[in-house]
Amino acid sequence: MQNALIYTRVSTDEQANKGFSLPHQKNVLKLYCQHKGINILRHYKEDFSAKNFNRPAFNELFSYVKANRKSIDFLLFTRWDRFSRNQEEAYRVIREFRNLGIEVNAIEQPLDLSQPDSKVMLAVYLVIPEVENDKNSIRTKEGLRRAMKEGCFVGIAPFGYKNVRNEEGKSTLAIKSDLAPIIRRAFTDYAKGVLSSEEIRKKYYHRGLKFTKQSMLNLLKNPVYCGKIAIKEWKKEDAVIVQGLHPSIIDDKTFNTVQRVFADKVKKPIHKFSEIDEYLPLRGFLQCAKCGRALTGSASRGRNGVRHFYYHCQPKCKERFRAEDANAIFENLLKEFVVKEDALILYKQILNETFLGEQKDRKLRLRQIKKEITNLRTRMESIENKFFDDLIDANTFNAMKGKTQLKINDLQAESESLNSIDKNIDKYLKLGISFLHGIDKLYKSSPANIKKKIVGSIFPEKLIFLKNKYRTAFLNELFALILSKHKPFRLLEIKTPRQNDGESKKAPFCGFTFDTYNHM
Known part of the structure; x- marks a missing residue:
């Protein structure tokens, strides 16, 4: 009597939970073996989705095959899509089993793989589910991107949030009240530009932010915390940041300040003197x-x-x-170095003229920024009106609104930076003159x-x-x-x-x- 291993598999958790696919496959395989007079050595049940053969039950099956290959004649399953949905991987595993003297076959789509013509049908059986998988993957990605552009959060909730659905049934986030104050303080501390991200991580580690170094950096760079969602580029679509449906933990100003601090540290690495x-x-x-x-x-x-x-x-x-x-x-x-009196007078005059000239340039730039922000806000109103009049779709609206808001945020940050410089002019003058004195x-x-x-x-x-x-x-x-x-x-x-x-x-x-x- 010939011996066989039977293998049943579902590709999604939904199929496994419904409870009909796995028992049905097992019953069909048992009836087939009884009819053919084949002894079933073992049954391996898989409810794990994977594009390749790195599956728990299949790994266990393959270990058993290598240890008992002389007593095994067949590896049987119902259909080829239960075996694999990846053509290249399927060919590789079939070849390995054939080298061990074991025939691999689907009872509902049987093939005589010793005949060259059968390979054509095998290719058809394997390609069809692979194509279906690819289509499902594309549809899923497009659906997720569409939901994200509408402000939905479709991933695992980041630290400080939990996954919920709003009144309309859309996937979004809710704030965890016990963690939000800690996250807010961490952002505020880093925005001051005094402490590094690692120092802030250590400061709040025992207060709830039990992160690795990289996780702390990811948190400080994540726009989710200011109520936005970052959508990566895909195909010909550019990366974009849209307003999310979820509430924010920090305000836009704090988040933008934190990103500027990051950028400054990258541009100007600070040497730590021991x-x-x-x-x-x-x-x-x-x-x-x-x-x-x-x-x-x-x-x-x-x-x-x-x-x-x-x-x-x-x-x-x-x-x-x-x-x-x-x-x-x-x-x-x-x-021994003494400043010449005429040089000191000239130096003071140059400093004053330089700062006054820069001050005029700053005031001019501030007026330009104010005008640009006004124009951008007018453009924002125009975009909203076009959306309400159904002249543009939701995706275009979110993309255009996101880009416009980013420009406004950058200009506001530049304005704040220029205003802070004006306040420090006297300090710079005193420092420069004291150096020469x-x-x-x-x-x-x-x-x-x-x-x-x-x-x-x-x-x-x-x-x-x-x-x-x-x-x-x-x-x-x-x-x-x-x-x-x-x-x-x-x-x-x-x-x-x-x-x-x-x-x-x-x-x-x-x-x-x-x-x-x-x-x-």
């Missing part, structure tokens, strides 16, 4: 006097546990000196990132430290014009680093030497 940078502000600006390479800096811990900071060259070079002494001498160097004081009281900016703006070339003085090839031309020094600059002739042949060459070096107090 504690060690405060002790090594000149790291990256010093050049080794022996080998000409850039110096770095690090700390070493003494026997008493106290850390001492040093600027030093690479391991093969012995150049090394205390950072504390080099920093002190550099601060004294800055004291006392570079050494500003440098000494500033954090490491500002110190590095000051050094880089004055000295475009690397500095060389020689015990009690600094040497550099060039001074910023602007500073050379507006700053006077108590001691004149001197031309030097120095030795270049030793070459590979062991000889030393002399070369003229036109630069500045700054003699300062000896701290060595």
Whole structure:
């Protein structure tokens, strides 16, 4: 007597829940085997939808086949669409079973696969359900996009919402009252631009936002929280954001501010200075006097546990000196720079004229923005009137309205940004003038990132430290014009680093030497 495995499958949960498809398939297969005198070894029941054969019951069946292939003659099912709706995958699995000596067949659509002509009918049986699947997929996508353009939310509810249906039976979202305040605070905190998304995630993690890092970023970028739905591009349709039927947790202004903060951080990555940078502000600006390479800096811990900071060259070079002494001498160097009185007057005048000119440009731009927003709102009213008069359909209306509203939001954000700049003009003026009044004081009281900016703006070339003085090839031309020094600059002739042949060459070096107090 020949042995067989029977396989029954439904492709959707709906068919499985109705309870008629799987029992019907099993009964038909049992009757067929009784009539043919075939012994049923096992029955495998599948209620899992998948485009390929990565299904729980089928994986179990295949494991059993590999372990007991000598005792199995047939794998039987009712129809070929119960076996697979993917032509390429079906051919592959049929070939694998044939290599194991097992015949695969559908009792309602039997084929003699040993005959070449049967492959034509097999292709027909497999292609028809695959085409049907493709059609269903297209219809489903089009239906979902149509529903989304009407403001429906058709996916799994994001954090802080739950899936519901409104009075008209349309799929939408409802706010979870216990989570909404936490989400609102998270958006508000990030909009300030002080905390990173990771810091906000950690801040609210134990208050309910138990997210991964990426999930937190996704939340802050999701327009669902301001009552909108993002629809991805598909075929020739562009991506669009439409107004949803669900209530918002945050307002449009906060959401747009958060997106601007994201954009600014992408455009201007912020370097995080560590504690060690405060002790090594000149790291990256010093050049080794022996080998000409850039110096770095690090700390070493003494026997008493106290850390001492040093600027030093690479391991093969012995150049090394205390950072504390080099920093002190550099601060004294800055004291020697004094602003010429006529330069200070001219600088104040230039600052005032620059800011006044920019202020006029800003006011002009603000008037333009106001006019553009008025025109866009008029256009919005026109779009609504055309929709109410049935001149355009709902999809076109939502797309046009969404694009217009985005432009209005961007212009309003630009207007707020320009207004905030006007408020800070006095602050900028004071900061610029204070810089010239006392570079050494500003440098000494500033954090490491500002110190590095000051050094880089004055000295475009690397500095060389020689015990009690600094040497550099060039001074910023602007500073050379507006700053006077108590001691004149001197031309030097120095030795270049030793070459590979062991000889030393002399070369003229036109630069500045700054003699300062000896701290060595």
